[in-house]
Amino acid sequence: MLYRCKNCGSNVVYDPKSKKMKCPHCEGLDTEDAIAGESLENCPNCGAPVKPTEYQSAHRCAHCGVYLIVDERIAGDYKPHLIIPFKLDKNDAAQRLRTSFNHRLFMPDSFLSEATLEKMEGMYVPFFLFDIHSHYLWTGRGTRIRKWVSGDTEYTETKIFRVERDMVADFEHVPADASVVMDDDIMDLMEPYDYKLLEDFQQKYMSGFYGEMYSQTAVELTDRAKAKIRPGVEQMMQSSLGSYTTLTPDQRNMELEEQQHEYALLPVWVYTYNYHGKTYNYFVNGQSGKVIGKSPFAMSKVVGYCATWFGFIMLAGQLIRMIMEVL
Amino acid sequence: MLQYLKRTWIFYSILAVLLLIYGVLILAGKQKFTGFTRGNNACDGVRVFDNADLLSDDEEALLQNYIEDAQDKVGCDIIVMTLNESIKDYAIADQGYEIDESRYVMVYADNFYDEHAFGYDIPHGDGCILLDNWNREDSVYGYAYNWISTSGRMIHDLDQYECQEILDDVNEYVNDNPLKAYKIYVDGVVREMMASDISIYKPGYGLLAILATIFTVVLFFIFYQNEFGKKTTGNDTYLKKGGLSFNRKADVLEHTHVSRRHIERSSGGSGGGGGGSHVSSGGFSHGGGGGHH
Numbered sequence: 001m002l003y004r005c006k007n008c009g010s011n012v013v014y015d016p017k018s019k020k021m022k023c024p025h026c027e028g029l030d031t032e033d034a035i036a037g038e039s040l041e042n043c044p045n046c047g048a049p050v051k052p053t054e055y056q057s058a059h060r061c062a063h064c065g066v067y068l069i070v071d072e073r074i075a076g077d078y079k080p081h082l083i084i085p086f087k088l089d090k091n092d093a094a095q096r097l098r099t100s101f102n103h104r105l106f107m108p109d110s111f112l113s114e115a116t117l118e119k120m121e122g123m124y125v126p127f128f129l130f131d132i133h134s135h136y137l138w139t140g141r142g143t144r145i146r147k148w149v150s151g152d153t154e155y156t157e158t159k160i161f162r163v164e165r166d167m168v169a170d171f172e173h174v175p176a177d178a179s180v181v182m183d184d185d186i187m188d189l190m191e192p193y194d195y196k197l198l199e200d201f202q203q204k205y206m207s208g209f210y211g212e213m214y215s216q217t218a219v220e221l222t223d224r225a226k227a228k229i230r231p232g233v234e235q236m237m238q239s240s241l242g243s244y245t246t247l248t249p250d251q252r253n254m255e256l257e258e259q260q261h262e263y264a265l266l267p268v269w270v271y272t273y274n275y276h277g278k279t280y281n282y283f284v285n286g287q288s289g290k291v292i293g294k295s296p297f298a299m300s301k302v303v304g305y306c307a308t309w310f311g312f313i314m315l316a317g318q319l320i321r322m323i324m325e326v327l
Numbered sequence: 328m329l330q331y332l333k334r335t336w337i338f339y340s341i342l343a344v345l346l347l348i349y350g351v352l353i354l355a356g357k358q359k360f361t362g363f364t365r366g367n368n369a370c371d372g373v374r375v376f377d378n379a380d381l382l383s384d385d386e387e388a389l390l391q392n393y394i395e396d397a398q399d400k401v402g403c404d405i406i407v408m409t410l411n412e413s414i415k416d417y418a419i420a421d422q423g424y425e426i427d428e429s430r431y432v433m434v435y436a437d438n439f440y441d442e443h444a445f446g447y448d449i450p451h452g453d454g455c456i457l458l459d460n461w462n463r464e465d466s467v468y469g470y471a472y473n474w475i476s477t478s479g480r481m482i483h484d485l486d487q488y489e490c491q492e493i494l495d496d497v498n499e500y501v502n503d504n505p506l507k508a509y510k511i512y513v514d515g516v517v518r519e520m521m522a523s524d525i526s527i528y529k530p531g532y533g534l535l536a537i538l539a540t541i542f543t544v545v546l547f548f549i550f551y552q553n554e555f556g557k558k559t560t561g562n563d564t565y566l567k568k569g570g571l572s573f574n575r576k577a578d579v580l581e582h583t584h585v586s587r588r589h590i591e592r593s594s595g596g597s598g599g600g601g602g603g604s605h606v607s608s609g610g611f612s613h614g615g616g617g618g619h620h
Contacts, residue, residue: 105334105550142578154588164577170570189556192564232562236571242578292556304331305550306543312338313539319345323352 001069002044003032003207011045011066013208016086016286021204032204040070055181058124058211069206073213080201082129082264084193086122086209086286093269093284094120100291105305108275108298119272122286124211124265125182128218129173130225131259134233138165139251142244163247165240171229173198175266176221178214182268184224189292190285193266197287201265211265218261226256363402369450370443374398379409379461381505390509397513401520403481404445404454407509408436411461421608428465429617432458432474436615437607440476451611453479457512459501470619473497475512481520482604482614489519490616498620 003012003021010025012032021032037044040052048063057073060066074080088096094117101107110116142163147156173195177187199205233254241247267286272279275296282293374394375387382390394405418431421438436458446452459473475490493515501508563571604614 103550104552109330141581149590152590154590156586156588157583158586159583160581162577162579162581164575164579166574166576168572168574170567171565172567172570174565186556189558191560229565232566235562240573240576290556290559295552301331302547305335306547308335308338309543309546310539312342313542314535315342316345317535317538319342319349323345323349 001034001036001071001203002066003204004035004045006031006033011207013067014085014205015208016089016092019085021207032207037068037071040072043068053181055179055212055215056210057213058206058209060210067207067209069203069211074201074203074206074211078213079263080126080265081262082198083124083201083205084195084197084264084266084287085199085205086267087197088267088269088284088286088289090117090120090122090269092289093122093271093286096284096289096291097271097282097293101293101295104295106297106301107295108301110275111273111296112271116273117271121270122209123268123270124206124209125187125268126178126212126214127175127187127264127266128178128214128221128225128261129175129264130171130218130222130261132171132174132226132229133257133259134167134169134171134229134254135257136165136167136169136233136237136254137251138167138237138241138249138253139163140247140249142241142248143246144243145245161244163241163244165237167233167237167240169233169236171232173262174225174229175264176225176228178216178218178221178263179212180215181212186281186283186292187268188228190266190268190283190290193285193287198264206265209267214263218263222258222261225258230254230256363399363447365399366448367404367444367446367450367452370404370445374404374406376406376408376439379411379459381409381461382509386506390506390513393510394513397517398447401517402447402453403479403516403520404447404452405513405516406440406445406454406456407512408439408456408458409461409505410435410458413462413464414460415464429470429472429619431464432460432472433476433613433615433617434608435460436474436476437611437613438609440478440613441607441609441611446479448479451478453481455481455485455516455615457497457509459497459505459509465619472617472619473501474617475615477614478611482612485516485519485614487614487616489515490614491618493519494616494618498618501620 004010005012005023005026005028007028008023008026010023012021012023015022018029020029022029023031035044041049043050043061043064043066045061045066046064048061050059050061050068052059052070056070057078058067058069061068094112098112101112140163142161144159144161145156147154149155175191175193177184269284269286271282271284273282273296278296280294280296282291284291373391375391377387390407394407398405414431414435415428418434419425421434426434436456439458440454440456441451444450445454445456447454455475455477457473457475461471463469463471465472473494475494477485477490493512496515497508497512500511604612607613
């Protein structure tokens with residue numbers, strides 16, 4: 001399906017700035033009509049053949065450029081429960097990238113040029129958000145040692161305690177990306193999202209962006225979500241054990257239990273940059289603006305700047321020598 | 328290119344400023360250091376006291392002129408004195424106790440400098456005196472001792488080891504050619520004083536290259552940022568509000584014990600002393616070093 005403007009017939013997309021559906025042609029707000037598609041293979045706007053990839057739930061017609069939503073990939077089992085709509089538009093995301101990489105001297109000149117920014121696309125990434133209940137039982141012995149000196153004698157007092165902790169911690173909305181396309185480590189670095197802006201899913205938010213349906217199930221991802229919170233639970237327990245000199249556990253048993261999960265789409269801007277035959281991907285959190293990316297190096301710049309710095313010290317040193325000789 | 332200039336203009340600006348300073352100095356004709364200004368008029372201008380009569384009158388005049396030129400280069404009085412007599416009784420009487428034979432010349436030189444109120448800047452100020460006593464004062468080996476006594480800023484700028492180095496050079500020639508030896512003393516003083524004045528300002532090319540390499544490497548690593556992003560979630564990011572609780576939290580003291588250990592105390596200590604400058608019987612500070620021939 002696609003959203004068409006009632007006024008001018010152009011493709012209406014979601015505008016993060018106004019938080020409304022907006023026609024980029026006539027600038028009309030909330031003027032959309034939903035036009036259903038008849039098949040996956042043809043664009044409902046121009047009829048040209050389209051080929052969404054295996055997991056794409058939203059994409060763009062290469063022929064007429066309208067944004068298409070694949071109905072059956074956001075319906076039934078694949079219907080997301082929640083969505084965080086894009087808060088940053090393309091210009092905001094590009095600005096975040098510029099700010100982050102501006103101070104990196106060795107970047108190629110073409111990086112973030114207007115031409116390459118054309119390739120930047122917003123994408124809704126599928127996540128499962130898990131609510132996890134943790135129960136941690138720790139029992140053992142702790143010692144507290146105190147030393148002091150009186151005269152020629154050093155005293156060491158050792159107190160031995162029986163220590164017991166029965167801790168419960170509840171976590172909510174622990175995210176695990178459900179896309180085989182997106183790198184798990186990168187998606188983990190995209191976090192955190194502000195869940196106050198989570199909304200019930202509405203498909204109109206997808207117009208103007210790419211999107212994916214989940215390609216990994218919640219069952220497959222449960223362990224990854226648990227692994228994310230396990231260090232936190234351990235840390236909370238260690239904090240509660242406090243100021244013992246030594247701790248010797250008799251029993252330590254951590255249980256993590258998934259209570260429920262929800263399927264959500266979270267916004268990410270993706271900028272793809274090709275340099276010397278290598279592809280570099282940059283990601284901007286579509287809500288917070290957090291930037292993830294690896295710098296490419298232009299060797300000519302590395303050599304140029306290093307030669308400048310080296311030459312500067314040599315020349316400045318020589319000039320100082322000459323000035324001192326004159327003085 | 329524009330970006331390169333935007334990011335390197337500060338370096339080129341500094342170079343331009345340095346070049347400008349150099350140019351202004353050249354244009355101002357300030358090509359040579361014009362020397363120090365003498366501040367002490369309490370002593371006369373005689374700098375050669377050849378009591379041992381080792382030098383002819385012409386040689387004395389030559390050495391006097393040579394010293395006068397050197398003094399203005401370094402801003403210090405430079406005195407040469409020769410003796411050929413025992414100064415043992417004088418030195419012991421001055422100190423009030425027995426001292427090493429090699430130190431008689433030190434006592435005499437210090438007092439001679441003080442009594443004549445030498446010093447380029449002020450009386451008893453910057454300067455040094457070479458006392459060369461040809462009397463073989465050493466009772467065992469028959470050495471004739473000499474000494475360079477320093478005063479004012481020369482105490483620090485011409486230390487004991489540098490004095491001994493100069494005297495080593497002097498003593499190599501003094502028996503055959505005293506004039507040459509005493510010129511070597513004057514040259515040595517000038518060389519050491521100039522070196523102490525300018526060494527911090529004139530790094531060699533090797534040092535410059537090392538500094539430039541370090542500067543370049545440091546800047547390279549500052550700008551060589553290749554990180555892929557930082558984790559910004561904490562342990563409690565997804566903890567539910569009020570989601571942490573304890574069903575049981577107990578710390579029960581089971582028992583306490585105290586152990587004792589006797590501390591072995593050791594006694595002892597050590598001391599040491601240093602060298603450096605000394606004070607003459609006139610109450611003025613002197614440094615320096617000695618030698619023999």
